[in-house]
Amino acid sequence: HAVVHAAGVLDDGVLDSMSVERVAGVLRPKVDGARHLHELTQDLDLSAFVLFSSLAGAIGGAGQGSYAAANAYLDALAQQRRAQGLAATSVAWGPWAEAGMAVDGALEDRLRRGGMAAMTPELAVKALQQALDLQETHLAVADLDWERFVPSYTAVRASRLLDEMPEARRVLEAATAGGTT
Secondary structure, three states, rough: OEEOOOOOOOOOOOOOHOOOOHHHHHHHHHHHHHHHHHHHHOOOOOOOOEEEEHHHHHOOOOEEEEHHHHHHHHHHHHHHHHHHOOOOOOEEEEEOOOOOOOOHHHHHHHHHHHEEEEEHHHHHHHHHHHHHHHHOOOEEEEEEEHHHHHHOOOOOOOOOHHHOOHHHHHHHHHHOOOOOO
16 A cells, blocks of 8 residues: 655745745645545554655745755655654655646646756656655655856856755856856
């Protein structure tokens, strides 16, 4: 038996424009749904408990404060479940092609320009199977064009998040050597 939680609602906006109702509308499907599934299944012997999170929770996203918080909760719930000896995998997904929340002409174009292409569902499902086979607790799966993503992600400030990623370090080192940072 397995549980897969893939709920999500987008309601983008800068924090000072968000009302309690708008934030709750984004948090409820992710947070309440995942918590209820955890509580209802914590005494069952599950082969998998999969939470569909988002890169927004791991690396942030412009105007996605409430969505980022909801996804960070899923990542933390996976850590808690593993600490309790329970099955748990939280995948911080990048955008999927053909379906999903980022299949919107303008949003998809903006993400691509920032170095984040939409993944084919077949590739995403293979990545999920690999994560389950390796019993990963939390991971990010995205199709990144490092040459575009790194400059976009670090345009305002440096990011320690990228320090341990060889692909990102190569781009950063090349930019430093070229005197562009």
